Amino acid sequence: MAEPDASEHSSGARRGVLAPLALAQFICSFAGSNMNVMINDISEDLDTSVQGVQLAITIFLLVMAALMIPGGKLTDRYGRKRCFLAGLAVYGVGALLSAAAPGLGVLILGNSILEGVGTALLIPPVYILTTLLFTDVTSRARAFGAVMALGGIGAAAGPLIGGLITSAISWRAAFVFQALVIVLIIILSRRIEDPLPPDPTSPFDTKGAILSAAGLILVVMGILAADNNIWLMIGLIVLGALVLWWFFRSVRAKERAGEQPLLSTSLFRNRTSDLGLVTQNIQWLLLMGTSFVVATYLQVVRGYDAVQTGVIFTAATLGLLTSSLAAERLARRWAQRTLVVTGFIVAIAGVGVLLALASGSPSAWAFTPGLLLIGLGLGLCLTPSVNVVQSSFPDERQGEISGLSRSVSNLGSSFGTAVAGTILVAGLTTHAYGAAMITLAVLGLVGLATAWFLPRGPVPSTTPAPPHGPT
Numbered sequence: 001m002a003e004p005d006a007s008e009h010s011s012g013a014r015r016g017v018l019a020p021l022a023l024a025q026f027i028c029s030f031a032g033s034n035m036n037v038m039i040n041d042i043s044e045d046l047d048t049s050v051q052g053v054q055l056a057i058t059i060f061l062l063v064m065a066a067l068m069i070p071g072g073k074l075t076d077r078y079g080r081k082r083c084f085l086a087g088l089a090v091y092g093v094g095a096l097l098s099a100a101a102p103g104l105g106v107l108i109l110g111n112s113i114l115e116g117v118g119t120a121l122l123i124p125p126v127y128i129l130t131t132l133l134f135t136d137v138t139s140r141a142r143a144f145g146a147v148m149a150l151g152g153i154g155a156a157a158g159p160l161i162g163g164l165i166t167s168a169i170s171w172r173a174a175f176v177f178q179a180l181v182i183v184l185i186i187i188l189s190r191r192i193e194d195p196l197p198p199d200p201t202s203p204f205d206t207k208g209a210i211l212s213a214a215g216l217i218l219v220v221m222g223i224l225a226a227d228n229n230i231w232l233m234i235g236l237i238v239l240g241a242l243v244l245w246w247f248f249r250s251v252r253a254k255e256r257a258g259e260q261p262l263l264s265t266s267l268f269r270n271r272t273s274d275l276g277l278v279t280q281n282i283q284w285l286l287l288m289g290t291s292f293v294v295a296t297y298l299q300v301v302r303g304y305d306a307v308q309t310g311v312i313f314t315a316a317t318l319g320l321l322t323s324s325l326a327a328e329r330l331a332r333r334w335a336q337r338t339l340v341v342t343g344f345i346v347a348i349a350g351v352g353v354l355l356a357l358a359s360g361s362p363s364a365w366a367f368t369p370g371l372l373l374i375g376l377g378l379g380l381c382l383t384p385s386v387n388v389v390q391s392s393f394p395d396e397r398q399g400e401i402s403g404l405s406r407s408v409s410n411l412g413s414s415f416g417t418a419v420a421g422t423i424l425v426a427g428l429t430t431h432a433y434g435a436a437m438i439t440l441a442v443l444g445l446v447g448l449a450t451a452w453f454l455p456r457g458p459v460p461s462t463t464p465a466p467p468h469g470p471t
Contacts, residue, residue, distance in 0.1 A: 017133060018143060020188035021126045022150040024088070027181045028119045029154030031060065031095075031111070033291045034162030037309045038171040040299055045171065048104045050300070054292075054421045056108050061288070061414040062220045063116025064123075066213040068407035069263055072124035073205070075402075079198030080125040085189060087122025091115050092182040099175035111175070120406075127402040131390045132195045141387055145327025148382045152320035152375070155287055159295055160310030160317065167307045208250055208262030215244035216411065223418040267397075267404060275454050276388035277405065279340055281412035282447030283385060286347055287378050289416030289440045290316075294354075294367065296424060297433045308364070315368040319375020327383040336384040337454035343381025344448035350374035351441040355434060381451070388454065416440070 035042070039053045046052075075083045094114025101107040130147060134140040165174045218240030225233040254261040268274060291313070298304040298312060323330075323343075330339055354370025386405065393401045423436040 016191050017129065017193075018146050020185045020192065021129060022147045023181065023185050023188070024084070024122055024126050025147050026150035026154040027091075027178055027185070028064075028123060029151040030158045030161065031115055031119070031154075031178060033155045033158030033288065034174055035111070037159040037163040037295055037299070038166050038174065039296065041166055041171045042107070046101065046104050046107065050296070052104050054417070056104065056112050057292070058220065058414060058417050058421065059108060059112035060116045061410055061417060062217060063113060064119045065220075065407050065411035065414050066216040067117060067120035067209075068124065068410055069212055069404055070204075070209040071120035072128075072402045072404065072406065073209075073262055074121070075125055075128060076199055077202040077204060078200075079194050080128050080196070081189070081192050081194045082198070084122050084125040084129075084192070085186065087118045087120070087125075088182050088186050088189070089118070090121065091118025092179050094118060095175045095178040095182065099172045099179070101172075115178075119410075123406050124402040127386070127390060127406065129192070129195070131402070139328075140391065141331035141383060142328035144383045144386050144390075145324050148327070148386060149321055149324030149379070152287070152324050152379050152382060153317055155291065155320075157310075157313065157317040159291065159313040160307075163305070163307040163310030167305060203260050205250075205254065205260070205262035208247060208254075211243055211247035211250060212262060215240050215242075215247055216407075218243060220411075220414050220418055223415070223422060263404060267393075267401060270392050272455055273389050273392040273401070275450055276385050276392070277408045278450045279344075279381065279385045279447050279454075280389065280405065280409045281415075282443055282450070283343075283347075283378055283382055284409045284412035285416035285419075286351075286374070286440055286444050286447075287416070288413040289420040290351070290371075290374055290437070292417045293420045293424065293433060293436045293440070294371070296421075298367075301433070302364075304364070312364055312367050313371065315371040316375035319372045319377075320379035321375075323376050323379030324383060330380070331384070331387075335456055336388050337451065337456055339384040340381040340388075340451040340454060341448065343377045343379070343384075344444060344451055345377070346380060347374050347377030348441050348444040348448065350377055351437055351444065355437055359434065419443075 035053065035057050039050055042053050043049055071083070071087070078086075091114070094110045094117075097110030097114060098107055099110075101110060126147060130143045131140065134143040161177075162171075162174045165171075165177055218236050220240075222233045222236030222240060225236055248265070251261040251263060251265055255265065295309055295313070298309045304312075350370045350373025352370075353373055354367065357366040357370060389401065389405050420436040420440060423439060424432050
């Protein structure tokens with residue numbers, strides 16, 4: 001019997017690795033959106049308010065964003081697989097604690113803090129391993145397409161799955177579901193092999209990690225304070241900006257001293273990556289912001305239950321699934337820039353259609369065309385945006401750029417929920433839901449303008465490691 005070809009074996013092994021990696025992205029995205037349909041159930045059961053549940057959702061997204069850069073850096077010291085498994089374990093404990101939460105405080109500890117920390121540990125390895133194992137643009141597009149497809153489905157189908165579980169059992173069972181998926185991922189992760197050995201001597205910038213996390217937290221908390229006190233909002237945002245400025249001063253000082261900071265400033269000298277990061281941020285802002293606004297509107301204004309709300313979101317899920325799974329074929333025919341630009345155009349058009357049809361019709365079906373277009377558009381541009389950023393750096397810099405990339409994306413998720421939620425809670429206008437969606441569409445136009453400046457051809461990996469050595 002002939003021995004299997006080594007390349008075929010390698011290809012099969014890589015496909016096997018994709019299953020746990022894609023499922024990990026699915027469950028983290030699911031956690032960020034499934035609570036949107038449990039707002040009423042959780043607030044009644046835990047004797048809290050819609051604003052309290054919004055706070056829990058936003059803190060979860062914020063913890064991910066604030067800790068993703070340190071999480072990416074830790075992969076260099078402890079290894080990709082080890083960080084991945086540690087993140088899964090922390091996440092699983094948080095899910096079980098959330099399921100048993102007697103009040104909002106414990107829910108925030110389990111869901112917002114522990115699941116957020118777990119996600120920050122496990123998500124950077126997903127993107128590092130995908131980048132290292134799939135080396136050409138087409139195969140990497142296929143791999144990221146699978147990861148982003150499940151991530152998009154987790155975000156878009158979270159309301160449906162969460163709604164079904166909530167209606168059939170309870171909202172607590174949705175967290176048990178998350179824990180069971182974590183167990184499955186851990187089992188599937190046995191076949192993962194870390195392509196790069198860990199470096200126990202790799203330094204970790206603790207001061208930088210604290211400053212970056214504190215700065216990001218202050219900025220988002222400032223946005224959340226807009227509905228209570230405008231001066232508090234301004235104060236927190238300014239304070240957050242000052243802390244982030246302190247962080248970058250600390251980074252520059254370490255670089256001048258020949259030490260390794262948490263995040264090298266050379267990452268921001270790659271124009272292509274910078275543009276890609278902005279588009280990633282706005283894509284997730286649109287996705288999570290739309291999910292929060294529409295889910296809240298359907299439950300609070302139209303009185304739909306969790307299942308009805310989730311069913312309506314199926315249109316966005318189908319759109320995301322269709323365009324994300326076509327990523328490999330699309331990457332063969334079109335430049336990454338073309339896909340990102342087109343995706344933004346379709347998504348923004350979807351917001352317009354959603355506003356036009358939903359406001360003029362009492363039918364639930366009026367939401368379908370707009371949500372479908374939003375899903376198609378975001379699914380079209382999520383994968384190429386990630387590919388553009390990851391492909392801009394060589395293998396030895398994947399730990400750094402993956403942490404930064406995921407932090408920027410999750411910060412977008414936080415901003416989407418915080419900005420849209422603040423408009424709704426503040427009640428700045430009698431048409432608050434429409435105002436929130438228009439705000440998201442305007443931010444989408446910023447993403448479109450940014451995508452327009454992406455390079456038209458292939459993305460070169462030209463950014464070298466900083467002089468003090470690989471990070």
